[in-house]
Amino acid sequence: MSLAVTLSRAQEGVTAPQVVVEVHLSGGLPSTSIVGLPDSAVREARDRVRVAIQNTAFEYPNRRVTVNLAPAELPKDGGRFDLAIALGILAAGSQVPRERLDDCEFLGELALSGELRAVPGILPALIRARRAGRRIVVPRANAAEAALVGEADVLLADSLAEVCAWLGGHGSLSAPASATDFYDLPTCGPDMRDVRGQYQARRVLEIAAAGRHHLLMIGPPGTGKTMLAERLPGILPPMTESEALESCAIRSLSSEAIDPACWRRRPFRAPHHTASGVALVGGGSTPRPGEISLAHNGVLFLDELPEFSRHVLEVLREPLESGQIVISRAARQSTFPAEFQLIAAMNPCPCGYAGDPTHDCRCTPDQVQRYRARISGPLLDRIDLCVDVPRVPITHLTAPRGPHDDDSATVRRRVINAREKALLRAGQPNAELSVVNLERDCALPQAEREWLEAAVEKLGASARAYHRVLRVARTIADLEGGAGCVEQHHLAEALHYRRF
Numbered sequence: 493m494s495l496a497v498t499l500s501r502a503q504e505g506v507t508a509p510q511v512v513v514e515v516h517l518s519g520g521l522p523s524t525s526i527v528g529l530p531d532s533a534v535r536e537a538r539d540r541v542r543v544a545i546q547n548t549a550f551e552y553p554n555r556r557v558t559v560n561l562a563p564a565e566l567p568k569d570g571g572r573f574d575l576a577i578a579l580g581i582l583a584a585g586s587q588v589p590r591e592r593l594d595d596c597e598f599l600g601e602l603a604l605s606g607e608l609r610a611v612p613g614i615l616p617a618l619i620r621a622r623r624a625g626r627r628i629v630v631p632r633a634n635a636a637e638a639a640l641v642g643e644a645d646v647l648l649a650d651s652l653a654e655v656c657a658w659l660g661g662h663g664s665l666s667a668p669a670s671a672t673d674f675y676d677l678p679t680c681g682p683d684m685r686d687v688r689g690q691y692q693a694r695r696v697l698e699i700a701a702a703g704r705h706h707l708l709m710i711g712p713p714g715t716g717k718t719m720l721a722e723r724l725p726g727i728l729p730p731m732t733e734s735e736a737l738e739s740c741a742i743r744s745l746s747s748e749a750i751d752p753a754c755w756r757r758r759p760f761r762a763p764h765h766t767a768s769g770v771a772l773v774g775g776g777s778t779p780r781p782g783e784i785s786l787a788h789n790g791v792l793f794l795d796e797l798p799e800f801s802r803h804v805l806e807v808l809r810e811p812l813e814s815g816q817i818v819i820s821r822a823a824r825q826s827t828f829p830a831e832f833q834l835i836a837a838m839n840p841c842p843c844g845y846a847g848d849p850t851h852d853c854r855c856t857p858d859q860v861q862r863y864r865a866r867i868s869g870p871l872l873d874r875i876d877l878c879v880d881v882p883r884v885p886i887t888h889l890t891a892p893r894g895p896h897d898d899d900s901a902t903v904r905r906r907v908i909n910a911r912e913k914a915l916l917r918a919g920q921p922n923a924e925l926s927v928v929n930l931e932r933d934c935a936l937p938q939a940e941r942e943w944l945e946a947a948v949e950k951l952g953a954s955a956r957a958y959h960r961v962l963r964v965a966r967t968i969a970d971l972e973g974g975a976g977c978v979e980q981h982h983l984a985e986a987l988h989y990r991r992f
């Protein structure tokens with residue numbers, strides 16, 4: 493039979509639909525045609541594949557070769573199908589055995605020498621192939637990406653010759669170096685060790701990272717608020733595969749590039765305070781995701797919080813609670829996920845120096861009042877952690893680092909441990925614990941309960957604030973290590989970070 497079928501995958505946004513490559517050899521004048529809506533790069537595969545096959549010491553069929561890429565309506569671009577086409581031609585001409593072709597998929601661009609070249613964006617293809625229960629052969633040049641996917645059944649090859657030898661049973665293909673351990677992904681970006689002093693702010697940042705709590709930092713100019721926030725991505729736990737795929741999907745809707753090397757890193761979005769409501773929450777006649785959706789599963793950093801327009805801040809309230817945003821337009825309604833962690837920074841007053849012992853504040857009480865009122869009570873009520881970031885004495889900047897100056901990798905290890913406990917217990921980070929789970933996981937002994945009730949009553953806190961204190965206390969207990977219950981000192985620390 494001179495018909496052979498091989499499997500490959502196209503790329504469409506964040507999905508990788510399957511492409512069936514059918515090759516038929518028939519009599520007639522020697523020619524090759526590729527059908528099934530291929531773009532010019534795929535059409536050129538004709539020449540690449542012919543020369544690569546000849547340079548691999550096989551014969552290119554001296555017959556009429558028809559290659560069909562199905563389904564036809566799927567747009568196909570690039571050289572990613574070269575390997576599948578070449579193997580299809582060789583199998584149709586009985587030059588390689590077909591047994592292994594059925595449970596295997598192939599991706600890779602061929603060089604004229606028969607070497608395999610990397611193809612962009614193979615991650616979705618690897619994940620889909622695994623779901624389909626098939627192995628997938630990819631160029632060794634894609635090994636780094638392949639390792640990210642974890643235990644997928646991936647095989648790496650250098651050349652067409654190597655793949656053919658493997659199909660013939662006299663050669664083996666290696667798997668990617670035992671997939672990068674989920675937890676050993678290198679931390680990226682600036683390191684926590686650069687921040688000097690600010691032990692309390694660093695501690696709060698760690699709590700925020702472990703429990704996914706929203707955080708507000710208040711302090712005079714130049715004390716390290718922006719610096720701290722920029723170091724948060726380096727200490728957050730990596731995304732799970734499904735989280736990473738969701739985030740990739742949103743990015744592809746906004747036509748932003750997806751960097752496979754960073755695909756498990758949590759997004760960090762820092763829109764400027766002049767950003768419009770549409771830029772922040774999304775919109776447009778065909779609704780597109782805004783910054784809060786691009787920050788899904790990651791961090792939305794609002795620096796200089798009071799400078800954002802009040803209207804813009806108010807629209808954040810609903811997604812902060814529901815984790816999604818519904819954008820209604822005359823023609824259609826779109827829902828985008830928006831489960832982001834809000835990190836905000838602000839000065840205590842317009843001149844920035846209220847409460848700073850080394851500077852006189854030039855603002856009138858009225859100005860300070862108006863400045864702070866730009867952040868509404870309901871928004872503040874949703875922020876679990878609030879911390880002062882005071883001026884650090886200059887001597888701290890030059891003092892040698894002490895045992896408490898942990899680097900990002902150390903902090904992240906603690907954060908991952910604490911987050912794992914929360915996920916094991918309730919399947920969600922502590923900040924999102926439902927009230928039912930909260931009662932189960934933060935059950936307080938009578939004395940502690942009475943103590944907290946009295947404290948909260950005295951501070952005039954809302955019911956939401958009460959629950960939020962409990963959630964933060966749970967995170968603090970998780971960070972402490974052991975399987976401990978929530979105790980009074982955890983509650984006291986949690987209360988300390990709350991503004992009422």
Ligand SMILES: Nc1ncnc2c1ncn2[C@@H]1O[C@H](COP(=O)(O)OP(=O)(O)OP(=O)(O)O)[C@@H](O)[C@H]1O
Pocket residue numbers: 686687688689690711712713714715716717718719720837838839884889
């Ligand atoms: N705790 C610190 N340790 C080391 N360097 C610091 C620290 N605080 C501030 N700096 C230095 O000051 C610079 C400004 O810090 P940063 O931008 O974080 O201040 P800020 O608190 O965000 O100020 P503003 O309120 O004006 O935005 C940093 O780039 C760094 O060089």
Ligand SMILES: [Mg+2]
Pocket residue numbers: 717718719795837
């Ligand atoms: Mg700043």
